[in-house]
Amino acid sequence: MTYAAITGWGMYVPERVLTNADLEKMVDTSDEWIVTRTGIRERRIAAPHETTGSMGALAAQQALERAGLGSQDVDLLVVATSTPDQLMPSAACVVQTAIGATRAGPMDVNAACSGFVYALAIGAQFIQGGASRTALVVGVDTLSRFLNYQDRNTCILFGDGAGAVVLQATSQPTGVLALDLGAIPGTGELLEIPGGGAAHPATPETVANNLHYMTMQGREVFKYAVRAMGDSSAKVIADAGLLPEDIALVIPHQANLRIIEATAKRLDLPMEKFCVNIDRYGNTSSASIPIALCEAHAEGRLRPGDAVVVTAFGGGLTWGSALLKWGA
Incomplete structure (x- = not known):
């Protein structure tokens, strides 16, 4: 294989x-x-x-x-x-x-x-x-x-x-060992940039109405994010034949510290096993996990053989998780 x-x-x-x-x-x-x-x-x-x-x-x-x-x-x-x-x-x-x-x-x-x-x-x-x-x-x-x-x-x-x-x-048997991807239909308007695409191409009206800026319904996104990241992380752990206590490190999307803390609680894992750098970078969207991965390695938090979970949630509303076996 x-x-x-x-x-x-x-x-x-x-x-x-x-x-x-x-x-x-x-x-x-x-x-x-x-x-x-x-x-x-x-x-x-x-x-x-x-x-x-x-x-x-x-x-x-x-x-x-x-x-x-x-x-x-x-x-x-x-x-x-x-x-x-x-x-x-x-x-x-x-x-x-x-x-x-x-x-x-x-x-x-x-x-x-x-x-x-x-x-x-x-x-x-x-x-x-x-x-x-x-x-x-x-x-x-x-x-x-x-x-x-x-x-x-x-x-x-x-x-x-x-x-x-x-x-x-x-x-x-190293690297990407399990994956879980998905989305919640009918939730796109909770986090979106409506202008600039085929539905609302750029016009003086779309610019005047701020349609090219991001909008977000934060409370609703928060609730979905905690549930999805927790459940998706649990799924890839189980699919890899592991238990939560086998996980050496979780590298979550850096959206909100409270979401990360709630995900840790949902997985019954200590915050010490979670990478957190949101205080210095904020939410860098699709860049947040690889940035945190780089910093985790620089800090000596990734060791050969470690089981690592990466998990994210975003507009769509989408979610995604992967179980990695670190081999570098």
């Missing part, structure tokens, strides 16, 4: 830091209000010259270097994003050009904040099915450009960033 092992990882976050104190000057909020409700203290904001494509390329290149590979070794490139530089070409084509991965088949996947897990699943399935030997999976978003900085329900939450992993074929 062929498995998809993670052999490289990389991340990029912009230099500019937007603190809660900065937001206090822009919108009716306070540091205490934001920290209490979300756990966020600051987030990174892309510079004018930075884009989803450019940030994704930097994370991708770092992941390749970590794996000891060149861009010509990649035969599949999957980019998870809900904020591509433009509707076409795809963000994956932009990243492909930037890093020179001329042999790679590039594609985008949009599952909002769950996107990285979906892209990971695609890469792993291509490898397990024999269609790919080396897949580059990127999660990247530039949501700061789709935020209304007069809406404190959304502008306090999100930041920009990119993360990437390299998947390679191996005969060893």
